[in-house]
Amino acid sequence: MVQQTAPAGVVLRDTGPRPGTPLVHDVATRTPLARLLQGLVFLTVGVASCEGYLLDINDVVTKVPAATLVLVWLVARLRPFRMPRFHPVHVPLAVLVVAVLASTAVHAGDTFTMTYAQRWVSFLVTVTVLIDVCSREVPVRVPVWASVTGATVAAGGALWSFLIEGSPRATGPLEDPNDLAYVLVSAVPLLLALWLRRPRRDGRERAPRAAQILVGVVLVLLVLGAAVTVSRGGMIALAVALVWLAGRGAIAPRVLAAAAVAVVVAGVGLVAAFPDDVGRALSQKDQVAASNIDSRALRWEVAATLLPEHPLLGVGPGGFRSHYLAASHNAELEEQTPVAHNMYVEVAAELGVLGLAGFVGMIAVALWSAERAVRAARDRAGRLLPLAVQTALIAVCVASAFLSEQYYMPLWALTAAACAVGLRSEGAIR
Numbered sequence: 214m215v216q217q218t219a220p221a222g223v224v225l226r227d228t229g230p231r232p233g234t235p236l237v238h239d240v241a242t243r244t245p246l247a248r249l250l251q252g253l254v255f256l257t258v259g260v261a262s263c264e265g266y267l268l269d270i271n272d273v274v275t276k277v278p279a280a281t282l283v284l285v286w287l288v289a290r291l292r293p294f295r296m297p298r299f300h301p302v303h304v305p306l307a308v309l310v311v312a313v314l315a316s317t318a319v320h321a322g323d324t325f326t327m328t329y330a331q332r333w334v335s336f337l338v339t340v341t342v343l344i345d346v347c348s349r350e351v352p353v354r355v356p357v358w359a360s361v362t363g364a365t366v367a368a369g370g371a372l373w374s375f376l377i378e379g380s381p382r383a384t385g386p387l388e389d390p391n392d393l394a395y396v397l398v399s400a401v402p403l404l405l406a407l408w409l410r411r412p413r414r415d416g417r418e419r420a421p422r423a424a425q426i427l428v429g430v431v432l433v434l435l436v437l438g439a440a441v442t443v444s445r446g447g448m449i450a451l452a453v454a455l456v457w458l459a460g461r462g463a464i465a466p467r468v469l470a471a472a473a474v475a476v477v478v479a480g481v482g483l484v485a486a487f488p489d490d491v492g493r494a495l496s497q498k499d500q501v502a503a504s505n506i507d508s509r510a511l512r513w514e515v516a517a518t519l520l521p522e523h524p525l526l527g528v529g530p531g532g533f534r535s536h537y538l539a540a541s542h543n544a545e546l547e548e549q550t551p552v553a554h555n556m557y558v559e560v561a562a563e564l565g566v567l568g569l570a571g572f573v574g575m576i577a578v579a580l581w582s583a584e585r586a587v588r589a590a591r592d593r594a595g596r597l598l599p600l601a602v603q604t605a606l607i608a609v610c611v612a613s614a615f616l617s618e619q620y621y622m623p624l625w626a627l628t629a630a631a632c633a634v635g636l637r638s639e640g641a642i643r
Contacts, residue, residue, distance in 0.1 A: 246289055247350035253282040254343065254351050255359040261622030262363030262396050263370070265386035279339050286342045289350070297345040300632045302582065305574030310337055312568030313530065320529025325550075329531030329563075329620075336625045343629030348636035353598060356626050357406050360605075364400030365431055367393060368438030375441040383441040392621065394447030395612045397439040399605050399623040402454045404428050404435075405463055406601035432472055433479045440480065446615030454608040461587075463600050509554045509615070515540045516558035520565070527565035556613035572619070579628040580606060582635030589638040599634040606631055 256278035260267065267274045290297070317330040347353050370385025371393055382390040407428060439447050458464045515537055519528055528536050534550035553559035561569040583606070586599035606627040609618065618624055 244350075246285070249285055250282070250289065250346050251351045251355050253278055253285060254346060254355050255362075257282050257339065257343075257359075258356045258622060258626045259359035259363035261626075262360070262367045262400075263386040265384075265388060266370070276335075279335065282346075283338060283342055286346060290345075297341065298348050298636055300344060300348075300578075300582065300636055302344065302575055302578040302628070302632045303341075305571045305578060306337065306341065307571075309564075309568060309571030309575060312526065312564045312571055313337070316526040316529050316564050316568065319526055320532055323529050323532055324535045325531025326529045330529075332620050333530055336620070336622075340625040340629050343626065344632045344636075347629055347633035353602070353630050353633050353637065354406065356630050357403050357598070357602065360623065360626060361400050361403050361407060361431065364397050365434060368397050368434045371397070371438035371441055372434075382443050383438065385438075390442035391444045391446060391616050392618070394439045394442040394444035395450070395609070395616055395618055395621065396623060397435050397442075398447045398451045398454070398612060399609050399627065401432065401435050401439075401451060402458060402604035402608060403601050404432055405458065405604070406598045429472070429475055433475055436476045437479055446612050449615075450608040450612035453611045454604050457604050457607055458600070461600060461604075463597065463604075508551075511541055511543060512537070512551060512553045513555055513558050516553045516555070516562040519562040520558075523562075523565060525565045525567055527561070527563045527568060530563055532563050533559050552617040554616055556617050556619050559617050560619060575628060576606070576610060576624075579631040583631040586634040586638035599631070599638070602627060602630045602634060 260275065260278055264275045313330060313333045317326055320326045343356065347356060367386050371383035372385075374380040374385045375383040383393060384390055385393055387393040387396065407424070436451070439451065455464075455469070459466075459469060516533060518540060519533065519536060522528075533553050537551060553562065557569070557573070560572045564572070580603060583599045583603035587596050587603065590596040590599065605623075609624050609627055612618065613624070
């Protein structure tokens with residue numbers, strides 16, 4: 214490698230590789246430590262989609278990959294000592310950390326506070342580590358592959374629970390069908406990043422046939438798995454994601470049409486093969502649809518009333534659940550201490566304006582970071598990875614308007630991936 218020199222006072226800035234390629238200038242990506250970090254990132258992100266299966270074994274098992282990742286990351290940064298690469302997202306993350314800790318201190322005696330505070334701290338530490346390692350040792354495709362792999366297993370579990378075990382709505386590795394749909398839908402746009410391309414002799418690009426088949430099979434599995442959850446929020450998020458991808462020119466109309474035909478054909482085959490199961494699921498969803506709308510509207514109203522009463526720091530992590538009954542005067546038979554079923558109003562009610570500002574700021578900066586990487590890409594193929602990550606994060610944000618998803622990995626893994634592709638597109642080695 215030729216060492217560049219410059220006149221005094223002039224700083225040379227490496228333009229770096231295209232988004233998604235390893236930064237070989239920094240910590241080597243092929244060292245044993247780097248390979249270990251890559252494996253731990255894959256496990257941390259991938260296992261989260263199937264945590265329900267692991268909880269049946271032992272609840273500690275689900276925490277092992279993330280805890281090990283943090284420990285190995287500390288070793289990698291302490292020997293020799295190096296600071297994590299700075300990203301603007303660290304500012305809202307710091308605000309969020311302050312809000313979580315301060316709100317926890319104020320409401321430490323509440324029933325759910327300490328349990329949910331631990332979840333917040335766990336995800337905040339994990340996302341910080343993921344941003345750093347995915348901008349250095351771990352290619353961003355690793356968490357992308359992990360998300361798709363974990364979601365594919367979850368989709369198989371969803372279809373098994375629905376078709377074989379006879380669940381009215383698919384559950385599989387996650388107890389709540391809506392949470393399961395959220396995980397599956399968030400993985401669909403990431404398939405775009407796995408649409409591997411190779412140059413033809415005429416210089417144009419094409420996807421290998423094996424990749425086309427793989428992407429097609431996984432797409433059908435994910436969409437069918439999400440469909441049998443009968444989650445309206447999940448389907449809305451999927452529709453928004455596909456419209457966004459089409460609008461950005463990431464999906465050719467003929468490819469989108471072919472994917473739609475494949476899903477429709479598979480769906481018709483599913484209905485034809487299991488008419489009773491599909492009919493039962495639709496009937497149950499129709500029966501509870503109206504009550505679900507009413508209960509969610511009430512929960513959002515309760516969250517809106519809690520915020521003015523505790524504007525700065527909220528009612529504490531998990532505080533919505535403990536305050537719901539007294540604030541709503543409504544004792545729900547199925548769930549005495551429910552969640553808000555809206556990530557944003559729940560964060561606002563529990564962490565106050567300070568926590569909401571940090572939380573929304575974190576998501577906004579991550580989306581901005583991915584957009585910068587999209588625009589910095591040198592060709593259409595280079596846009597696929599950051600655009601796929603950005604679209605998946607948009608799907609997460611849309612689905613979370615109907616669900617409380619701040620305690621699930623897709624939000625945090627995609628935030629980290631979006632920030633990492635932004636750092637890689639800058640190419641500046643710190």
